[in-house]
Amino acid sequence: MLSVSCLQPSCFGYPLSIFFIIINEFCERFSYYGMRAVLVLYFKYFLQWDDNLSTAIYHTFVALCYLTPILGALIADSWLGKFKTIVSLSIVYTIGQAVMSVSSINDLTDHNRDVALYMDFFPTKCCFFFSFFCFPLCSSALSMTGLILIALGTGGIKPCVSAFGGDQFEDDQEKQRTRFFSIFYLSINAGSLLSTIITPILRAQECGIHTKQRCYPLAFGVPAALxxxxxxxxxxxxxxxKKVKPQGNIMIQVSKCIGVINLPRSEICHNMRKASEKRLIAQTKAVLKVLFLYIPLPMFWALFDQQGSRWTLQATTMDGNFGSIQIQPDQMQTVNPILIIIMVPVVDAVVYPLIKKCKINFTPLRKITVGMFLASLAFVAAALVQVQIDKTLPVFPAAGQTQIKVINIGTDGATVQFESPLQSVNVLSMESTGYMTFDTSRLQSVNIISGNKTATEVITLPGGSRHTLAVKNAASIAAKWVSLFINNLPDTINITMGDTAFETLMSFSASNYNLFPGGRKDNIMAIINSIPCSVTSKTLGFGSAYTIVINGCTGNTLDVTYSEDISPNTVHMAWQIPQYFILTCAEVVFSVTGLEFSYSQAPSNMKAVLQAGWLLTVAVGNIIVLIVAGASKLSEQWAEYVLFAALLLAVCIIFAVMAYFYTYTDPNEIEAQFDEEEKKQVKKDEDVYEKQTEAVSQM
Incomplete structure (x- = not known):
């Protein structure tokens, strides 16, 4: 039944109430995606978890976010109703975001950092146990509490908000309701787009009272405020x-009715119970019909959600130089929400009307089928791009091989001889060789000859790796395995590149590699004998690796020499735009339609449940990615893309057959028929009761 206090005010033919719902959804999606955008970095750099643990907790959190909608839907449809459920779980959600922000305040946990040093002596599992039960030692427990509250909140309200928005329309506003779902989906992507741009910028700031650190409290605090x-x-x-009251648990109502002692009334309740059972059976059949159609749908999400994993990893092997703008690999994900914002109104206002004018019956299930086909096509496009990338990638050593390059930082030329098998190279001063491949088990030592001096270096290197050997002829021959920076000076120096400070480098020593955003220049500063000396680095190409030799300082200008270890990527990230465009087209006709279809085909007391079933397909889709990627054992990434495309195409055909035999229903008409039958039965039973009462009174 509907509870309406007065006639709803309208704006442009739409109930004014839906604008509050759309703003609510925009802010909530900003909050969720903004927090999630920096979550893995928070695990890795703030909580100092390793990559595997960070990834596992992240995906567990996402899976939980798409499993809790079932709980929220049951609460809404059977107990609190959609409005109270949204309010209650939003409070839980807000608390969770606030807890995450507080847990990331480094000044609250600075005193724990010293304790954390001692935890290096304990196994990882032991540290993980401490993180949950000893909050004074670290903030992991508080973070986990916040994430659980967020998952309960965002998942619980997810199926309720869209269904609650659909409730605001009258039966004769089908066109407005359809357009609402498009606008609703637009608000989701607008919030996602802005948050994934803004929160990483907030995280990159430095904040703190006693110590400066990346500003996770601000990156989490803004989503909490939103x-x-x-x-x-x-x-x-x-x-x-307009608030639809929850229908309550039908079985409880029937049990109460059976408890009535009066025989005539009990008979009436028996008839009412039979009518209620018939209604429940009809509603359940309607829901099961739709849920049966949902069985193939997770395969779509298995492909769609790889934007944040496989496609982002693909972008790391591409060139992100867009002229004055340098796009980082993870920023390519913003292409999807940008295209969504453009395409949803275009498809809704132009494409669908044109299809209708062509007298093509483009039903919701046909739209979903087209969306699945387009997603498959997008992965074919990704495979073609990957083939081109593979042609440009360097050849890395196999498990039983080692690759070595030599860089001569001395003033004289050098001859380097590798033993077993014998291989000799001549390297001029400040020059370097390319990488040479050796059988690891046979590589024993290297002889270095420069001028009249000779030195021997014993080699014990792991297989499947690359190494750089720096040689120098000074008072004697010296050789050292190096990474990023080499101090070619007689003095000890401190080096900073951009915001990254390296360890103190002794004379003829080297730093470890470090990661920097590709496509930009950074200031390299070296403190030599308390004198700062700096130079602007060359543009660091995307995907490239360099060894930088510090040779000296002239007039506060640092003298450096570059040796390119890995050449920059040559395939441009712009080649990913077609696959993003095709996948976005698929999303528009698949996901927006799915929300609308789930609402329109659901009985009044099961709309949120069916919305939860739709969202559950997302969780199952992510599980499919893990299963297929793990079982396929494909060594080539393009082959994996083709495999996913083929699987979705096969599922698309199966879904098309299932959709062909589906009969659309109008739940309102079915329920109206049952209402009429119940009224007739009640009238009949009341007449019988009155006659029985009258007969008893005459006795």
Missing amino acids: MAVSLVVFIIGSGMY
């Missing part, structure tokens, strides 16, 4: 909402 705004806006619109 979630609070989302809750306030939603509550403000309370008086305008």
